[in-house]
Amino acid sequence: MAVHHIRYVPEPVLRQKAKRVPKIDASTHKLIADMIESMYAAHGVGLAAPQIGVSLRVIVIGLPEEEAFALVNPSIVKRSGERELEEGCLSVPGYRGTLIRSVNVVAKGIDPESGKEVRIKAKDELLAQALEHEIDHLNGTLYIDHLASEEDLYKIEPDEAVRE
Numbered sequence: 001m002a003v004h005h006i007r008y009v010p011e012p013v014l015r016q017k018a019k020r021v022p023k024i025d026a027s028t029h030k031l032i033a034d035m036i037e038s039m040y041a042a043h044g045v046g047l048a049a050p051q052i053g054v055s056l057r058v059i060v061i062g063l064p065e066e067e068a069f070a071l072v073n074p075s076i077v078k079r080s081g082e083r084e085l086e087e088g089c090l091s092v093p094g095y096r097g098t099l100i101r102s103v104n105v106v107a108k109g110i111d112p113e114s115g116k117e118v119r120i121k122a123k124d125e126l127l128a129q130a131l132e133h134e135i136d137h138l139n140g141t142l143y144i145d146h147l148a149s150e151e152d153l154y155k156i157e158p159d160e161a162v163r164e
Contacts, residue, residue, distance in 0.1 A: 074109030
């Protein structure tokens with residue numbers, strides 16, 4: 001396993017639509033292990049492969065007090081409700097923004113361990129937010145694209161944890 005450098009705006013890989021993973025193999029498992037290690041090293045709760053320069057549809061999420069998991073070729077299949085929240089991103093260091101995210105989310109993707117399609121029903125607010133945020137990355141979208149205005153983005157103090 002290796003810790004990879006997090007890519008920052010305006011690196012082009014962050015704005016590209018990531019490619020589907022055609023098959024899950026040893027290189028996919030290595031990528032996932034590296035992503036989890038990189039996410040924890042950066043003190044994040046989620047990471048998408050483009051954030052380490054790999055334009056593939058792979059995300060990892062590691063909520064506090066829970067084991068990290070990965071999804072390959074994920075997509076959001078259902079959203080409901082709206083809530084305003086504060087969000088940051090490892091690829092936009094030093095800033096946070098206020099935006100609207102869904103209350104509940106249903107995502108589907110391939111579980112890399114079983115190779116089977118799974119659905120995740122996120123009623124936990126942080127999990128729903130993380131799924132939307134990370135899947136946005138795979139489509140070349142950043143949280144700053146969801147801000148209603150420039151005033152909704154603000155600089156944070158260096159000692160504040162930037163969690164994605």
